[in-house]
Amino acid sequence: xxxxxxxxxxxxxxxxxxxxxxxxxxxxxxxxxxxxxxxxxxxxxxxxxxxxxxxxxxxxxxxxxxxxxxxxxxxxxxxxxxxxxxxxxxxxxxxxxxxxxxxxxxxxxxxxxxxxxxxxxxxxxxxxxxxxxxxxxxxxxxxxxxxxxxxxxxxxxxxxxxxxxxxxxxxxxxxxxxxxxxxxxxxxxxxxxxxxxxxxxxxxxxxxxxxxxxxxxxxxxxxxxxxxxxxxxxxxxxxxxxxxxxxxxxxxxxxxxxxxxxxxxxxxxxxxxxxxxxxxxxxxxxxxxxxxxxxxxxxxxxxxxxxxxxxxxxxxxxxxxxxxxxxxx
Ligand SMILES: [Zn+2]
Ligand SMILES: [Zn+2]
Numbered sequence: 001x002x003x004x005x006x007x008x009x010x011x012x013x014x015x016x017x018x019x020x021x022x023x024x025x026x027x028x029x030x031x032x033x034x035x036x037x038x039x040x041x042x043x044x045x046x047x048x049x050x051x052x053x054x055x056x057x058x059x060x061x062x063x064x065x066x067x068x069x070x071x072x073x074x075x076x077x078x079x080x081x082x083x084x085x086x087x088x089x090x091x092x093x094x095x096x097x098x099x100x101x102x103x104x105x106x107x108x109x110x111x112x113x114x115x116x117x118x119x120x121x122x123x124x125x126x127x128x129x130x131x132x133x134x135x136x137x138x139x140x141x142x143x144x145x146x147x148x149x150x151x152x153x154x155x156x157x158x159x160x161x162x163x164x165x166x167x168x169x170x171x172x173x174x175x176x177x178x179x180x181x182x183x184x185x186x187x188x189x190x191x192x193x194x195x196x197x198x199x200x201x202x203x204x205x206x207x208x209x210x211x212x213x214x215x216x217x218x219x220x221x222x223x224x225x226x227x228x229x230x231x232x233x234x235x236x237x238x239x240x241x242x243x244x245x246x247x248x249x250x251x252x253x254x255x256x257x258x259x260x261x262x263x264x265x266x267x268x269x270x271x272x273x274x275x276x277x278x279x280x281x282x283x284x285x286x287x288x289x290x291x292x293x294x295x296x297x298x299x300x301x302x303x304x305x306x307x308x309x310x311x312x313x314x315x316x317x318x319x320x321x322x323x324x325x326x327x328x329x
Contacts, residue, residue, distance in 0.1 A: 081260045082241045083117040085268070086164065086327035087312065089320060090128030091155040093182060094148030099286040100315070101275055108150070109315035111182045113157060114268050115164075115327075116259055120237045121172030124193070125257045125268050127186030130220055131156040140181060142214030157186035168192070173236060175244060176221070177270025177314075178251040179205040184221040191225070196236065198246060199229040201253025204289075230255075247272040247301065249284075249294025256301065258309070265309045266328055272297050275316040279305070 091111045097103035116123040132139055133149045134156065140147065153159060158168060168190050175196045176184050187195065205216045234244040243258045250271045257268040272294065273279045279302055284294050305311050310328070313319055 080239050080241055081262050082123075083119070083261075084327050084329045085259055085261065085266060085312070086115040086117070087320065087323050088113045088115060088128075088157070088160040089155070090157050090160055090186065091133075091149065091151030093315075094150060095146070101278060101285070102283060106148075108317060109274070110317050110320045111151075112312075112314065112320070113160070113186070114257075114312070115161075115166070116242060116257070118237055118242055122166065122170055123173045123175060123236065123242055124171050124190070125175050126177055126183040126270065127174060127190065128157045129182050130185035131158070131189065133185070139217065139219065140214065141217070143181070156189075158189050175236070175255070175257055176201070177256065177268075177272075178254045179216055179221050180251070180271070181217050181220055183270070185217075187221050187225065188223055191223070193225065194228055195221075195225040196228045196230060196234070196244065198244070198248075198253035198255050199231045200248065201251060201255070202227070202229050204252040245300075247297035249290050249292075249297045250288045252289050254289075254297070258304075261328060263329060265304075266312060267301060267304055267309050268312050269301055269314055271314040273301060273311070274314050276311070276313055276319060279311070279313070 089110050090113055093109045093111060094106055095109060097105060097107035100109065101107070111128050112126065113128050114125040116125060129149065129151055130139060134151050134153055137144050137147075137149050140149075154163075161168060161171075169192050171190055171193045173196055174187065174190055174193045176187070178184075178201050179197070204210060205218065205221060207216070210216045211218060230244055232246050236242040236244065241260045245256045245258050245267070246253070247256045247270070248254050254270060254272055256270050256272055259266045259268065274285060278284065279298060282295065282298060282302070284291055284298070288294055301311060312328075
Protein backbone atom coordinates (compact mmCIF):
# COMPACT_ATOMS: atom_id res chain seq x y z
CA UNK A 1 0.00 0.00 0.00
CA UNK A 2 1.47 3.33 -1.03
CA UNK A 3 0.52 6.51 0.66
CA UNK A 4 0.95 10.19 0.05
CA UNK A 5 4.57 10.12 0.97
CA UNK A 6 5.41 6.89 -0.75
CA UNK A 7 5.73 5.23 2.62
CA UNK A 8 3.10 2.87 3.92
CA UNK A 9 0.64 4.62 6.20
CA UNK A 10 2.06 2.71 9.09
CA UNK A 11 5.58 3.63 8.02
CA UNK A 12 4.75 7.29 7.60
CA UNK A 13 3.15 7.58 10.99
CA UNK A 14 5.86 5.48 12.49
CA UNK A 15 8.43 7.92 11.15
CA UNK A 16 6.32 10.76 12.41
CA UNK A 17 6.02 9.17 15.79
CA UNK A 18 9.72 8.67 16.13
CA UNK A 19 10.81 11.93 14.57
CA UNK A 20 10.25 14.12 17.59
CA UNK A 21 10.28 17.88 17.40
CA UNK A 22 13.71 19.00 18.49
CA UNK A 23 14.93 22.14 16.80
CA UNK A 24 17.76 20.17 15.23
CA UNK A 25 15.29 17.89 13.57
CA UNK A 26 13.18 20.74 12.34
CA UNK A 27 16.29 22.17 10.68
CA UNK A 28 16.80 18.86 8.95
CA UNK A 29 15.04 19.03 5.59
CA UNK A 30 14.16 15.35 5.74
CA UNK A 31 13.52 14.58 9.39
CA UNK A 32 10.93 11.95 8.71
CA UNK A 33 12.14 10.60 5.41
CA UNK A 34 9.51 12.56 3.49
CA UNK A 35 11.79 14.72 1.38
CA UNK A 36 10.41 13.44 -1.86
CA UNK A 37 6.93 14.49 -0.99
CA UNK A 38 8.03 17.84 0.37
CA UNK A 39 10.01 18.69 -2.72
CA UNK A 40 7.15 17.61 -4.92
CA UNK A 41 5.16 20.50 -3.57
CA UNK A 42 1.98 18.51 -3.63
CA UNK A 43 2.41 16.05 -0.87
CA UNK A 44 3.13 18.34 2.02
CA UNK A 45 0.76 18.86 2.17
CA UNK A 46 -35.89 11.96 22.85
CA UNK A 47 -36.70 13.01 26.30
CA UNK A 48 -33.17 13.87 26.50
CA UNK A 49 -33.47 16.88 24.33
CA UNK A 50 -35.95 19.30 25.85
CA UNK A 51 -34.00 19.97 29.02
CA UNK A 52 -30.75 20.35 27.14
CA UNK A 53 -32.01 23.08 24.92
CA UNK A 54 -33.02 25.12 27.91
CA UNK A 55 -29.65 24.61 29.47
CA UNK A 56 -27.87 25.46 26.27
CA UNK A 57 -29.88 28.65 25.89
CA UNK A 58 -29.14 29.68 29.41
CA UNK A 59 -25.44 29.29 28.95
CA UNK A 60 -24.92 30.96 25.63
CA UNK A 61 -24.48 34.68 26.07
CA UNK A 62 -24.93 35.64 22.45
CA UNK A 63 -28.05 33.60 22.14
CA UNK A 64 -30.26 36.69 22.30
CA UNK A 65 -28.85 38.04 19.05
CA UNK A 66 -28.64 34.61 17.48
CA UNK A 67 -31.74 32.82 18.70
CA UNK A 68 -32.40 29.14 18.37
CA UNK A 69 -34.45 28.54 15.29
CA UNK A 70 -37.29 26.14 15.66
CA UNK A 71 -37.48 24.01 12.56
CA UNK A 72 -39.58 25.91 10.03
CA UNK A 73 -40.62 22.85 8.10
CA UNK A 74 -42.45 19.82 9.36
CA UNK A 75 -42.62 16.48 7.66
CA UNK A 76 -44.94 13.90 9.13
CA UNK A 77 -44.50 15.64 12.42
CA UNK A 78 -40.74 15.49 12.30
CA UNK A 79 -38.31 18.32 11.85
CA UNK A 80 -36.45 18.32 8.57
CA UNK A 81 -33.69 20.47 9.95
CA UNK A 82 -31.42 20.23 12.89
CA UNK A 83 -31.56 23.19 15.22
CA UNK A 84 -27.98 24.06 15.78
CA UNK A 85 -24.35 22.98 15.51
CA UNK A 86 -22.20 23.97 18.44
CA UNK A 87 -18.47 23.49 17.87
CA UNK A 88 -16.45 22.54 20.94
CA UNK A 89 -12.67 22.97 21.02
CA UNK A 90 -11.39 20.16 23.21
CA UNK A 91 -7.69 20.92 23.27
CA UNK A 92 -4.97 21.46 20.73
CA UNK A 93 -2.17 19.49 19.08
CA UNK A 94 1.26 20.90 18.42
CA UNK A 95 2.69 19.40 15.25
CA UNK A 96 5.22 19.96 12.52
CA UNK A 97 3.00 21.79 10.07
CA UNK A 98 4.95 20.65 7.03
CA UNK A 99 3.37 17.25 7.29
CA UNK A 100 -0.12 18.38 8.21
CA UNK A 101 -0.90 21.53 6.24
CA UNK A 102 2.27 22.28 4.34
CA UNK A 103 3.00 25.30 6.55
CA UNK A 104 6.31 26.17 8.16
CA UNK A 105 7.73 24.80 11.41
CA UNK A 106 5.65 23.90 14.39
CA UNK A 107 2.05 24.93 14.61
CA UNK A 108 -1.10 24.32 16.59
CA UNK A 109 -4.15 22.43 15.39
CA UNK A 110 -7.41 22.77 17.32
CA UNK A 111 -9.09 19.49 18.24
CA UNK A 112 -12.80 19.75 17.50
CA UNK A 113 -16.06 18.07 18.39
CA UNK A 114 -19.47 19.31 17.29
CA UNK A 115 -22.71 19.08 19.22
CA UNK A 116 -25.67 18.83 16.85
CA UNK A 117 -29.12 19.54 18.26
CA UNK A 118 -31.96 17.66 16.62
CA UNK A 119 -35.53 17.25 17.82
CA UNK A 120 -34.96 13.51 18.27
CA UNK A 121 -31.66 13.64 20.08
CA UNK A 122 -28.37 15.29 20.80
CA UNK A 123 -25.64 14.14 18.46
CA UNK A 124 -21.93 14.51 18.96
CA UNK A 125 -19.67 14.42 15.91
CA UNK A 126 -16.32 13.19 17.22
CA UNK A 127 -15.18 13.19 20.83
CA UNK A 128 -11.69 14.71 20.97
CA UNK A 129 -8.84 13.22 22.97
CA UNK A 130 -8.78 10.93 25.97
CA UNK A 131 -8.87 12.94 29.21
CA UNK A 132 -5.81 11.12 30.56
CA UNK A 133 -3.76 13.12 28.04
CA UNK A 134 -4.16 16.20 30.25
CA UNK A 135 -1.48 14.77 32.55
CA UNK A 136 0.13 11.85 30.79
CA UNK A 137 0.58 11.26 27.07
CA UNK A 138 2.03 7.77 27.38
CA UNK A 139 -1.20 6.18 26.14
CA UNK A 140 -0.29 7.51 22.67
CA UNK A 141 2.50 4.95 22.52
CA UNK A 142 4.48 5.32 19.33
CA UNK A 143 2.74 8.56 18.40
CA UNK A 144 3.68 10.24 21.66
CA UNK A 145 6.76 11.95 20.31
CA UNK A 146 5.03 13.17 17.17
CA UNK A 147 2.32 15.20 18.86
CA UNK A 148 2.49 17.86 21.53
CA UNK A 149 -0.79 17.69 23.44
CA UNK A 150 -2.16 20.93 24.83
CA UNK A 151 -5.22 20.04 26.87
CA UNK A 152 -6.22 21.34 30.29
CA UNK A 153 -8.89 19.94 32.59
CA UNK A 154 -11.34 22.53 31.29
CA UNK A 155 -10.70 21.42 27.70
CA UNK A 156 -11.86 17.84 28.12
CA UNK A 157 -15.06 16.77 26.43
CA UNK A 158 -16.95 16.32 29.68
CA UNK A 159 -15.85 19.75 30.92
CA UNK A 160 -16.86 21.38 27.65
CA UNK A 161 -20.27 19.74 27.78
CA UNK A 162 -20.69 20.68 31.42
CA UNK A 163 -19.95 24.30 30.58
CA UNK A 164 -23.03 24.36 28.34
CA UNK A 165 -25.22 22.39 30.70
CA UNK A 166 -25.07 19.05 28.91
CA UNK A 167 -24.41 15.77 30.70
CA UNK A 168 -22.70 12.93 28.84
CA UNK A 169 -25.86 10.86 29.37
CA UNK A 170 -27.83 13.49 27.43
CA UNK A 171 -26.02 12.56 24.22
CA UNK A 172 -27.99 10.03 22.21
CA UNK A 173 -25.61 9.40 19.30
CA UNK A 174 -21.93 9.83 18.65
CA UNK A 175 -20.94 9.84 15.01
CA UNK A 176 -17.21 9.27 14.75
CA UNK A 177 -15.55 10.56 11.61
CA UNK A 178 -12.80 8.01 12.17
CA UNK A 179 -10.97 6.31 15.03
CA UNK A 180 -7.76 8.34 15.38
CA UNK A 181 -6.92 9.35 18.94
CA UNK A 182 -7.95 12.99 18.50
CA UNK A 183 -11.45 11.99 17.35
CA UNK A 184 -12.34 8.83 19.28
CA UNK A 185 -10.46 9.51 22.51
CA UNK A 186 -13.49 10.80 24.41
CA UNK A 187 -15.74 7.81 23.75
CA UNK A 188 -15.02 6.34 27.16
CA UNK A 189 -16.76 9.37 28.70
CA UNK A 190 -19.96 8.52 26.84
CA UNK A 191 -20.75 4.93 27.81
CA UNK A 192 -24.50 5.18 27.16
CA UNK A 193 -24.53 6.61 23.68
CA UNK A 194 -24.90 4.79 20.38
CA UNK A 195 -21.72 4.99 18.32
CA UNK A 196 -22.19 5.36 14.59
CA UNK A 197 -19.12 4.36 12.61
CA UNK A 198 -18.43 3.22 9.07
CA UNK A 199 -17.96 -0.55 8.98
CA UNK A 200 -14.72 -0.10 7.04
CA UNK A 201 -13.37 2.14 9.79
CA UNK A 202 -14.29 -0.29 12.52
CA UNK A 203 -12.53 -3.04 10.58
CA UNK A 204 -9.47 -0.83 10.09
CA UNK A 205 -9.43 -0.15 13.81
CA UNK A 206 -9.03 -3.88 14.39
CA UNK A 207 -6.00 -4.21 12.12
CA UNK A 208 -3.15 -5.64 14.15
CA UNK A 209 -0.42 -3.88 12.17
CA UNK A 210 -2.10 -0.48 12.46
CA UNK A 211 -2.55 -1.02 16.17
CA UNK A 212 1.06 -2.09 16.51
CA UNK A 213 2.17 1.09 14.73
CA UNK A 214 0.06 3.21 17.08
CA UNK A 215 -2.22 4.50 14.33
CA UNK A 216 -5.20 3.08 16.17
CA UNK A 217 -5.63 2.80 19.93
CA UNK A 218 -8.43 0.29 20.66
CA UNK A 219 -8.41 1.37 24.31
CA UNK A 220 -10.01 4.58 23.06
CA UNK A 221 -12.94 3.01 21.21
CA UNK A 222 -13.30 -0.75 21.68
CA UNK A 223 -15.29 -0.31 24.86
CA UNK A 224 -18.51 -2.24 24.26
CA UNK A 225 -20.72 0.66 23.20
CA UNK A 226 -24.00 0.10 21.46
CA UNK A 227 -22.55 0.39 17.97
CA UNK A 228 -24.13 0.99 14.59
CA UNK A 229 -21.78 0.09 11.78
CA UNK A 230 -22.92 1.70 8.55
CA UNK A 231 -21.72 1.07 5.03
CA UNK A 232 -21.87 4.30 3.07
CA UNK A 233 -24.45 7.06 3.41
CA UNK A 234 -26.74 6.92 6.42
CA UNK A 235 -29.66 9.11 7.51
CA UNK A 236 -29.42 9.27 11.29
CA UNK A 237 -33.01 10.18 12.16
CA UNK A 238 -34.74 9.23 8.91
CA UNK A 239 -35.72 12.79 8.07
CA UNK A 240 -32.68 13.88 6.11
CA UNK A 241 -31.54 16.40 8.70
CA UNK A 242 -28.36 14.64 9.86
CA UNK A 243 -26.63 12.35 7.38
CA UNK A 244 -23.38 10.43 7.34
CA UNK A 245 -21.41 10.99 4.14
CA UNK A 246 -18.57 8.54 3.49
CA UNK A 247 -15.36 10.42 2.69
CA UNK A 248 -12.64 7.75 2.77
CA UNK A 249 -8.96 8.33 2.13
CA UNK A 250 -7.55 9.87 5.28
CA UNK A 251 -8.53 6.53 6.79
CA UNK A 252 -10.21 3.52 5.20
CA UNK A 253 -13.63 4.33 6.60
CA UNK A 254 -13.61 8.06 7.20
CA UNK A 255 -16.98 9.82 7.13
CA UNK A 256 -18.23 13.39 7.25
CA UNK A 257 -21.59 14.61 8.52
CA UNK A 258 -24.10 16.67 6.56
CA UNK A 259 -26.43 18.72 8.75
CA UNK A 260 -29.42 20.60 7.39
CA UNK A 261 -29.88 23.82 9.35
CA UNK A 262 -32.62 26.37 8.87
CA UNK A 263 -29.98 28.62 7.34
CA UNK A 264 -28.84 25.93 4.90
CA UNK A 265 -26.75 22.78 4.76
CA UNK A 266 -23.44 22.40 6.60
CA UNK A 267 -20.84 19.67 6.19
CA UNK A 268 -18.66 18.71 9.15
CA UNK A 269 -15.66 17.48 7.17
CA UNK A 270 -13.58 15.79 9.86
CA UNK A 271 -10.07 14.93 8.74
CA UNK A 272 -11.03 14.56 5.10
CA UNK A 273 -10.01 18.23 4.97
CA UNK A 274 -7.90 19.75 7.75
CA UNK A 275 -8.15 23.38 6.57
CA UNK A 276 -9.90 25.50 4.00
CA UNK A 277 -6.60 26.25 2.32
CA UNK A 278 -5.93 22.56 1.71
CA UNK A 279 -9.27 22.25 -0.07
CA UNK A 280 -8.70 25.42 -2.09
CA UNK A 281 -5.38 24.00 -3.25
CA UNK A 282 -6.54 20.37 -3.36
CA UNK A 283 -3.61 19.23 -1.24
CA UNK A 284 -3.55 16.50 1.37
CA UNK A 285 -1.34 16.04 4.42
CA UNK A 286 1.81 14.03 3.92
CA UNK A 287 0.30 10.84 5.31
CA UNK A 288 -2.92 8.96 5.22
CA UNK A 289 -4.54 5.73 4.10
CA UNK A 290 -5.02 6.41 0.37
CA UNK A 291 -4.18 9.76 -1.16
CA UNK A 292 -6.11 9.33 -4.42
CA UNK A 293 -9.18 8.25 -2.51
CA UNK A 294 -8.84 11.23 -0.21
CA UNK A 295 -8.57 13.59 -3.17
CA UNK A 296 -11.76 12.11 -4.61
CA UNK A 297 -13.51 12.63 -1.28
CA UNK A 298 -12.18 16.19 -1.13
CA UNK A 299 -13.60 16.82 -4.59
CA UNK A 300 -17.01 15.69 -3.36
CA UNK A 301 -16.78 18.23 -0.56
CA UNK A 302 -15.51 20.94 -2.92
CA UNK A 303 -18.50 20.30 -5.17
CA UNK A 304 -20.86 20.57 -2.21
CA UNK A 305 -19.20 23.84 -1.24
CA UNK A 306 -19.62 25.15 -4.78
CA UNK A 307 -23.28 24.22 -4.53
CA UNK A 308 -23.82 26.27 -1.39
CA UNK A 309 -22.95 23.94 1.49
CA UNK A 310 -20.91 25.55 4.25
CA UNK A 311 -17.95 23.39 5.22
CA UNK A 312 -16.50 23.07 8.70
CA UNK A 313 -12.94 21.78 8.43
CA UNK A 314 -11.27 19.28 10.72
CA UNK A 315 -8.41 21.29 12.21
CA UNK A 316 -8.66 24.84 10.87
CA UNK A 317 -7.51 27.32 13.54
CA UNK A 318 -8.55 30.36 11.48
CA UNK A 319 -12.04 29.02 11.00
CA UNK A 320 -12.35 28.11 14.67
CA UNK A 321 -11.41 31.68 15.63
CA UNK A 322 -14.28 32.94 13.49
CA UNK A 323 -16.97 30.59 14.80
CA UNK A 324 -20.00 32.47 16.17
CA UNK A 325 -20.24 31.90 19.90
CA UNK A 326 -23.78 30.66 19.59
CA UNK A 327 -22.76 28.12 16.98
CA UNK A 328 -24.34 27.65 13.59
CA UNK A 329 -28.11 27.84 13.37
ZN1 LIG B 1 -7.18 11.62 11.59
ZN1 LIG C 1 -7.66 14.79 13.45
